[in-house]
Amino acid sequence: MLTVEALRAFGADTEDGLNRCMGNEGFYLKLVGRVLEDKNFEVLAESIARQDLDSAFDAAHSLKGVLGNLALTPIFQPVCNITEFLRAKADMDYAPLLREITEMRDELVRML
Amino acid sequence: MKIFPDFIAGSKRQILIADDEYINRELLENILSDEYDVLKAEDGEMAYEMIKQNRKTLSLILLDLNMPRMRGLDILAQMNEDPYLKGIPVIVLTSDQDSEVASLKRGAYDFIPKPYPQPDVIKARISRSIELAENRQIISATERDELTGLYNIEYFYRYCNQFDRFYPDTEMDALCLDVNHFHVLNERFGIEKGDEILKKIAERLEAVFADQASFICRKAADTFLVYCLHQDDYTKTAEMISSVGDELQTVIKIRVGVYSNCDKKLDLHRRFDRAKIASDKIRNNYTVFVNEFDEALIDAELFSGQLVDEFPKALAEKHFKVFFQPKFDIRGDKPALASAEALVRWFHPTLGMISPGAFIPLFEEDGLIATLDEYVWREAAKQVADWKSRLGVSVPVSVNLSRADLYDPNLVNAMKRIVDENGLGTEDMYLEITESAYVSDSNQIVNQVKELREHGFFVEMDDFGSGYSSLNMITELPLDALKLDMKFIRTAFDKQNDTRMISIVIDIADYLGVPAIAEGVETEEQYLELKKLGCSIIQGYYFSKPVPAEDFEKFLLEKQASKM
Numbered sequence: 069m070l071t072v073e074a075l076r077a078f079g080a081d082t083e084d085g086l087n088r089c090m091g092n093e094g095f096y097l098k099l100v101g102r103v104l105e106d107k108n109f110e111v112l113a114e115s116i117a118r119q120d121l122d123s124a125f126d127a128a129h130s131l132k133g134v135l136g137n138l139a140l141t142p143i144f145q146p147v148c149n150i151t152e153f154l155r156a157k158a159d160m161d162y163a164p165l166l167r168e169i170t171e172m173r174d175e176l177v178r179m180l
Numbered sequence: 181m182k183i184f185p186d187f188i189a190g191s192k193r194q195i196l197i198a199d200d201e202y203i204n205r206e207l208l209e210n211i212l213s214d215e216y217d218v219l220k221a222e223d224g225e226m227a228y229e230m231i232k233q234n235r236k237t238l239s240l241i242l243l244d245l246n247m248p249r250m251r252g253l254d255i256l257a258q259m260n261e262d263p264y265l266k267g268i269p270v271i272v273l274t275s276d277q278d279s280e281v282a283s284l285k286r287g288a289y290d291f292i293p294k295p296y297p298q299p300d301v302i303k304a305r306i307s308r309s310i311e312l313a314e315n316r317q318i319i320s321a322t323e324r325d326e327l328t329g330l331y332n333i334e335y336f337y338r339y340c341n342q343f344d345r346f347y348p349d350t351e352m353d354a355l356c357l358d359v360n361h362f363h364v365l366n367e368r369f370g371i372e373k374g375d376e377i378l379k380k381i382a383e384r385l386e387a388v389f390a391d392q393a394s395f396i397c398r399k400a401a402d403t404f405l406v407y408c409l410h411q412d413d414y415t416k417t418a419e420m421i422s423s424v425g426d427e428l429q430t431v432i433k434i435r436v437g438v439y440s441n442c443d444k445k446l447d448l449h450r451r452f453d454r455a456k457i458a459s460d461k462i463r464n465n466y467t468v469f470v471n472e473f474d475e476a477l478i479d480a481e482l483f484s485g486q487l488v489d490e491f492p493k494a495l496a497e498k499h500f501k502v503f504f505q506p507k508f509d510i511r512g513d514k515p516a517l518a519s520a521e522a523l524v525r526w527f528h529p530t531l532g533m534i535s536p537g538a539f540i541p542l543f544e545e546d547g548l549i550a551t552l553d554e555y556v557w558r559e560a561a562k563q564v565a566d567w568k569s570r571l572g573v574s575v576p577v578s579v580n581l582s583r584a585d586l587y588d589p590n591l592v593n594a595m596k597r598i599v600d601e602n603g604l605g606t607e608d609m610y611l612e613i614t615e616s617a618y619v620s621d622s623n624q625i626v627n628q629v630k631e632l633r634e635h636g637f638f639v640e641m642d643d644f645g646s647g648y649s650s651l652n653m654i655t656e657l658p659l660d661a662l663k664l665d666m667k668f669i670r671t672a673f674d675k676q677n678d679t680r681m682i683s684i685v686i687d688i689a690d691y692l693g694v695p696a697i698a699e700g701v702e703t704e705e706q707y708l709e710l711k712k713l714g715c716s717i718i719q720g721y722y723f724s725k726p727v728p729a730e731d732f733e734k735f736l737l738e739k740q741a742s743k744m
Contacts, residue, residue, distance in 0.1 A: 088207050088296055095210060099203050106201075129246055133275050134203045136295030 070097050074179050078142060085139035096138070103134055104177050109169070112150075116162045124162075125154035143172040192217045193239035193310060198227035198255075199273060200247045204294070208242060211299045212306070224250025228258065231265060239310050241270045242292070245279050253279075256286040269313035271305060289313065325398045327375055328382035333405070336397030337448050340407045343393065344444055350393075351410035351441045354448075356455035357385070357421065360433040360463070362402035369430070377432060378402060380424040388420050405452050410441050418469045435462050439473040457481050487539050491548050494526060495555060501525045502559040503726035504577065506735050507697060507719040510711045517739045518717055519576040519610060521699075522560035523726045524552065549582045556580070557598050561609060563729050565602040571733065573740040578610035578640060586613060586628050592635055606636030612663065615643045615653075626657055633658055640697065644668075645685055654692060661717070662689045666700025673706050679713060686714050 072093055076082045082096075089096040108127040115124035128151040135144040146168040153160060197208045198221040209218045219234065221227035224247040231241060245252035252272060259265040272283040275294035283291060289309040292302055323335035331339065344352075359365065359381065366374040378398070385396050385404060394408035418436045425432030437459025442451045458473035494500060503523045508515035526534040543549040560577045567574040585591055599609055611632060613625075629639055640661040641654070645668035654662070664685055672679050682698075689696035698710050701720030710718060724735070 084295075087298060088211075090210055090299055092210070095206075099206060103203055106203075126246060129275070130201055133244075133273075133294040134201050136275065137204060137207055139295070 070101065070180050072097070075100065075140075078140075078176065078179065081139035081141055083139075085137075088137055088139075100138055100140065100176070101180060103138060103140070104173060104180070106131065106134065109173060113166060113170070116166060121154055121157050125151065128154055140176070143169060143176065146172065194219065194234065194237045195306070196221060196227065196230055196234065196238055196241045198224070198230075198241060198247065198252070199244035201244070204244065204273070207296065208302070211302055215303070216306075223248045224252065224255060228255050231255070231259065231268065235264050235268065238268050240306060240313070241268060242273055242306075243270050243288075244273045245276075245283065246274075253282060253286060256283060256288060260287050267313065267317055269309045271309055328379055328398050330382050330385070330404070331395060331397040333397055333399050336395055336399075336405060336407075339395050340448055343395065343407070347393075348444065352444075353406075353408055353410050354439040354442045354451040354455045355406040355408065355414065356399075356437040356439075356452055356459045357381075357404040357406065357418075357434050358437075358459050358463075359402040360435050360469075365430065365432070373428075377424070377428060377430075380428065381421060381432075381434070384421050384424050388417055399452075403456075405455070407448075414438055414470045422469070433466075433469060435459050436470045437461070437473065438470060454478065483538075484542050487534070487542055488546050488548065490528075491543070491552075494528070495551065499527050499529065500552065500555060500559075501527055501728065502556055502563065503728055504560075504563075504732040505719055505726040506575075506724050506732070507578075507717050508723050509716060510707070510718050511716055515718070515723070516742070517575055517735050519578060520732065520735075521578045521612065521719060521726075522556055522563075522580075524556050525726075544582060544584065547584065550584050550588065553580065553582055553585055554594065554598075557595070557609070561598045561602040561604055564608050565604055566729075567733070567736060568604075571736055571740070573736050574608065575736065575739070576608050576610050576638065578612050578638075580642065581611050581613045583614060586625050591628060592631050595632065595637065596635060607638070610638040610640055610660075612640045612642040615641055615665075622653070622656065629657055629659075633660070645681070651688075654688065659692065659694055661695050661697050662692070663697040663699055664715075666720075669698055669700050669706065669710075670702075673703075673709070679709060682710070682715075683713050689716075690714070 072082050072086070075085075075097075080100075085100075086093065086096050089099070108131045111127040112124055112131065115121070115127060128147055132144065132147045132151045135147055146165055150162065150165045150169065153162070153165070192215065194217045195212060196219045197205050197212075199205050199208070200223050202222075205220050205222075209220065212218055216239070219230055219238075221230050226249075227241075227243070227247070228250055231238065243252045243255060252274075256270060256272075259268065259270070266287075269289040270283075270287070272279070272288045272291040273294060274280060274283070274291055280291045280293075289312065290305050292305060296302060323331055325332045330336075359377070362374070362377075365377060369377075381404065382396075382398065385406065389396060389406060389408055392409050394406060397405050399405050414436050418434050421434045422432050437455040437457065439451055439454040439458065442454070446454075454473040454477075457477050458471040461477060462468050462471045501524070503525050504520040505523060506517055507519045507521065509518040524536060524540075526536070526539060528534050540549065543552055557579045560579050564574050564577050581591070588594070595609070595611070596606075599606055613629065633639055638660040639658075640663050641657070641659050642663050643665045644662045645665040662685065664682065668685075669682065672682050686696045695716035696714075697717040697719060698706075698715045699719040701707055701710065701718045701722045703722060706720075707718060707722050
């Protein structure tokens with residue numbers, strides 16, 4: 069079961085995240101559970117796979133906002149990075165960044 | 181102005197959260213739902229629909245820029261185009277600094293970055309934006325004239341002043357626009373149509389000045405003020421505005437007073453006073469519709485103001501003197517003194533003799549004329565009484581009654597009292613009424629004149645032939661003499677040397693059985709011709725200019741001697 073302590077151990081800035089939830093732990097944990105279902109993770113991966121950088125940017129950008137709001141720093145950071153590369157339409161291999169995001173997300177999923 | 185407490189007790193302000201991310205919507209709703217009624221939209225199209233549906237109740241929109249189906253910036257742009265949506269404040273939710281500037285430029289009130297700041301910060305930003313927007317709505321409601329939607333005068337001056345502060349060197353014109361004889365339009369068509377005309381004029385003014393820095397207000401009734409960039413000619417402007425009459429199937433003439441490239445050292449009120457002076461100057465001119473202010477106008481206006489201000493003092497200190505001009509009966513072999521006209525002169529201690537032409541029209545406008553007239557009547561009556569007692573001889577003296585006097589219900593009593601108090605009879609005071617008085621309110625004038633004559637006063641019609649003569653008037657109005665207008669006589673002799681019109685007027689006097697009096701007779705030729713035409717009485721420089729009472733005595737003494 070997901071707990072605030074576990075999130076903190078994972079590297080989330082839980083104080084910051086809880087603050088945005090007006091200190092409501094249950095609400096915070098519910099939203100964290102919900103973010104893992106966010107279809108933008110899939111959209112991001114698929115868009116990169118078919119080289120649609122605009123669509124990939126939109127997905128990354130949306131994820132960045134949500135992850136930032138929940139202060140899930142270990143996922144938020146790589147999403148920030150990939151967003152900026154995508155914004156610049158950088159011609160590069162996005163696979164390592166994408167892998168990092170997926171790993172962090174999977175780790176969080178295992179905590180549920 | 182703090183207007184934050186709810187307008188309606190128990191009701192919360194309504195906020196729309198438009199964000200395609202569930203978590204973001206939930207977070208904001210959780211923060212705001214205690215204080216606000218929260219609506220949520222999941223994509224751009226849905227958001228725009230909800231904004232339109234709830235435009236009357238929405239206090240604020242929290243708008244994510246990056247939404248499917250319709251982008252936030254597009255929603256902002258659409259809202260800006262729509263006057264019903266324009267006033268709703270929008271706070272943009274964004275994680276991009278670039279977008280912050282773009283959205284503020286498109287009319288967003290504020291932005292909230294992602295990740296969101298502390299809930300207190302979000303709440304403070306929201307409440308501040310709502311307060312600003314509500315204040316702005318109140319201001320825009322109070323700064324406008326209800327009828328036309330133009331600025332009202334107070335705000336107009338504020339905006340003009342603000343403009344001047346930032347553009348001190350820009351050449352500006354102050355315009356004052358009046359609808360020529362608007363009260364007549366109101367009379368003819370009714371107030372409702374009058375209002376419609378004013379609204380159309382306001383719309384046209386906004387259209388005419390739309391493409392330049394300008395401020396427009398309705399000052400009062402049918403007076404509009406415009407503060408705009410300098411231009412050389414406003415003839416076209418006046419025509420374009422006047423053409424609203426075409427739409428309304430009536431003729432509307434707008435007159436424009438222009439204070440061109442105005443002196444910014446003068447305060448705004450004075451700048452627009454100058455434009456107003458220029459406009460008023462052409463009020464009765466039916467061919468000129470644009471008039472530029474020049475310094476000579478202000479001099480004339482200042483002089484007029486001075487005369488009006490100094491009137492009470494001049495009256496108290498007897499600076500007004502009554503002069504007398506003899507009228508001679510020329511029907512016999514030799515002209516014989518018949519009567520005199522009392523004429524007022526103003527001897528100003530510093531300005532010298534001021535022409536009656538300078539102050540009488542002014543006092544007529546200001547209502548001071550009644551006081552001055554009564555003063556002249558009293559002085560004239562006193563003088564006649566003095567001559568009678570001291571010299572044992574006198575002639576009737578005619579005094580002038582202004583239009584205003586004829587509306588005074590106490591006129592007959594006042595006249596009677598003056599005559600009685602000086603031990604005179606009504607046969608000693610003749611009354612001259614101006615022809616133009618008749619046109620204003622015929623019945624009242626006719627009744628007043630009838631009553632005066634019933635009391636024995638001799639009533640002369642002054643200025644006959646000066647422009648308003650109507651045959652109807654002379655058959656309706658009982659009179660004792662017809663005085664031919666001075667200008668009328670001058671024109672007859674000078675320019676055309678055609679005295680046929682004089683002859684006709686004399687015939688009219690004959691028909692009415694009253695003497696014809698010619699004034700302004702200056703030459704022997706005129707005198708002889710008038711005599712030949714059958715004119716009864718003559719007044720003018722040929723015999724004597726108006727003279728002080730003591731100089732007039734010689735005419736009385738001559739008359740007395742001729743009788744012996």
